[in-house]
Amino acid sequence: MGVREWFRLKGWNKERTLMAFHRITGWALTLFIVGHVVFVHEVRDGISIWNSLLTVDSSVFGKVLLLGIMMALIFHAINGIRIMLIESGHLLTKPKEQEYPYTTWLTSRRHQIYVMAMGTIGIVLTVYAGVVIFS
Amino acid sequence: MRESTLRLITYGSGIFVLVFVIIHLIVLSVGA
Numbered sequence: 272m273g274v275r276e277w278f279r280l281k282g283w284n285k286e287r288t289l290m291a292f293h294r295i296t297g298w299a300l301t302l303f304i305v306g307h308v309v310f311v312h313e314v315r316d317g318i319s320i321w322n323s324l325l326t327v328d329s330s331v332f333g334k335v336l337l338l339g340i341m342m343a344l345i346f347h348a349i350n351g352i353r354i355m356l357i358e359s360g361h362l363l364t365k366p367k368e369q370e371y372p373y374t375t376w377l378t379s380r381r382h383q384i385y386v387m388a389m390g391t392i393g394i395v396l397t398v399y400a401g402v403v404i405f406s
Numbered sequence: 407m408r409e410s411t412l413r414l415i416t417y418g419s420g421i422f423v424l425v426f427v428i429i430h431l432i433v434l435s436v437g438a
Contacts, residue, residue: 344427348424348427351420351424355417355420358413358417
């Protein structure tokens with residue numbers, strides 16, 4: 272499976288879509304962290320360089336970019352916790368004999384509730400981040 | 407390395423980074 276497969280979301284189930292976003296946001300956050308460290312390191316080059324960088328940071332483009340990074344961070348964190356809960360068995364259904372209609376843990380009530388809560392918490396945190404960044 | 411050890415390192419580092427980022431955002435919040 273190549274990288275191109277990550278972006279082909281049609282026909283995918285919820286788990287695969289969330290995993291694709293998890294990978295994409297993971298790479299985006301890695302790039303941001305490297306850029307962020309380099310950015311902060313520029314303070315050594317004097318106040319004029321630092322202030323010119325802050326101008327980019329306080330521009331509308333900079334703020335939108337920062338909000339995008341915050342959205343990626345919030346999603347990656349909440350989805351990461353979901354993955355940990357699945358791995359530890361907390362979001363899985365109890366093993367039982369398969370009967371028609373077959374159900375999987377993916378469509379189980381517990382997992383559905385977590386995904387709904389994940390969306391709600393994510394939206395609330397994103398709105399809060401937006402208010403903090405743009406105010 | 408056993409897969410369970412690798413998983414423990416992955417999740418442990420994930421939780422560490424998450425806690426670090428939360429503290430970082432609180433201490434150095436935008437506009438503060």
